[in-house]
Amino acid sequence: MDLLSEVIRTVRVGSATGRVIRQSGPTGIRFPAFDGSGIHILLRGSCWLITEDEEPVALRPGDVVLTSSGAAHGLSRVPHPLAGLPLVDMRPLPPAPGPFDFEFLCGCYQLQHGHAPQYLRVLPDLIAVSPDYAAHPELRALVELLKADRSGGAQMGAGATLPALLDLVLVHVLRQWHEQQGAAGWPDTHDPAIAAALREIHEHPEQPWTVERLSEVAGLPRTAFTRRFTTEVGRPPMSYLIGWRLSRGARLLRETDAPLSSIARQIGYANEFAFSGAFSREYGVSPSRFRAGQAAVRGQEAASGTG
Incomplete structure (x- = not known):
């Protein structure tokens, strides 16, 4: 039973948004709680995933963070209390020029009503995955396509390509996380x-x-x-x-x-x-x-x- 496909079919009851974000300085940015699901893909540099209650998690290039049901979180160059991080500006802005400490892709499905799909709701609020790009080169290709799609500003057809690319990246990330975690990590069942x-x-x-x-x-x-x-x-x-x-x-x-x-x-x-x-x-x-x-x-x- 391909439950991943069912997840993706129900995720897209919200609008897709995304952008490339570059961050410099000793701290980082904070993402408030929202109705939806999202992903971050670290492209360059290193940073820490910051949450309200858990220990910071170190991230390196290629790592992916899944926000399964819109929990508040932050990304920072050094460990830092979440409340002290400045709020992110999620307007569709081009990537900041100049030197930066870390760069990442940010994409999400923002829901107008209701909740994230139930298969995502029963996952942990925030999941960090280190994908095996050597074994799955198609994921690296998807990340490059998503980066190009989000770095070039408004383009003809961008409204259609972003949801499709987010769908595919989410499928690959969830599948790899499931493989890494085994039966205990996914609400699918081996019973x-x-x-x-x-x-x-x-x-x-x-x-x-x-x-x-x-x-x-x-x-x-x-x-x-x-x-x-x-x-x-x-x-x-x-x-x-x-x-x-x-x-x-x-x-x-x-x-x-x-x-x-x-x-x-x-x-x-x-x-x-x-x-x-x-x-x-x-x-x-x-x-x-x-x-x-x-x-x-x-x-x-x-x-x-x-x-």
Whole structure:
């Protein structure tokens, strides 16, 4: 079951932004908490990943930081309290000229409503990965393409290329982190019973699933299934099911013109009213307003050509 593909499909319910940032001086910059997910790729120099509660993590060129669900963090040339770092200016500015201590790519999916996709939400808030570029030269090529895309200012087609490049980089980084961490590092499961239930939820969200039906798919007693599913995935079965249905619904609202009644049926709701109520509780906005907001973002991206 390729859960990475499902992650990427649901990440893009927000707008993609990115730029190259160059930093000099003894300290660094701070990224406030935000609704979304993002990555940093260190291109030159060395720095430290700074968080509120954890020890600083040393980064070297090529290292990647994944912000799975928008946690506050910073990058600094020397270890430094997070609160003391100046806030970053995330306007689409060209890279600063002149000498610098470290340079990195910054890209993110900014969400207007709701939360980061649930598979990213159950990951650690911040993940540092040292990719094996020798074994995966395609990742280095993607980084170079992303750097060129973000270093040249506004270009024709940039609004389309940035999300595609971020998608591919995120897939490679998550896959390598998963390989480095093993089963304990990823919310996917090596438990065949739970994997069977997840597969059915992902492939057939329209089915009238209950804990009883899912436990039958898994071949487990209901209580044992609920306990193992919650341990493996990080959420109880029905909570996960609702989250997955609504993530799929958000993607369909963004990517299609299908009527609400059709989307409701595709993701397991009896009618558009049931879907609208559940969606509004999760995202804080009605499906219609969500769709209109997403269309406005895409229009702005197309007009600016900057992504």
